[in-house]
Amino acid sequence: MKAQMFDxxxxxxxxxxxxxAIAYFASLYLGFKASEMLPMLVTAIGGFEMFLFSQDVWIKRKRKHG
Known part of the structure; x- marks a missing residue:
């Protein structure tokens, strides 16, 4: 059950x-002034997802090689 909650x-x-990200680019496209915090949130969440993806790749590679 823990794995499902983490997923x-x-x-x-x-x-x-x-x-x-869509809200940020839409606000730029439509000419609205976006909050300065919005790009930081997008990069923080993107960094979190990139870390988890690389961790999954590392774990899968580790299982294959020993």
Missing amino acids: MTRMWGMVTGLVL
């Missing part, structure tokens, strides 16, 4: 990051 946390993180 759902990752899924919500991914969806939140995508929604924030």
Whole structure:
């Protein structure tokens, strides 16, 4: 059950990051002034997802090589 909850946390993180990125680029496209915190949130969530992805790759590689 713990794995499912962690996977759902990752899924919500991914969806939140995508929604924030879309909101940021939409505000730039439409000419609205975006909050200065919005790009920082997008990069923080993106960094979190990149870390988890690289951790998954590392764990899968480790299983294959010993």
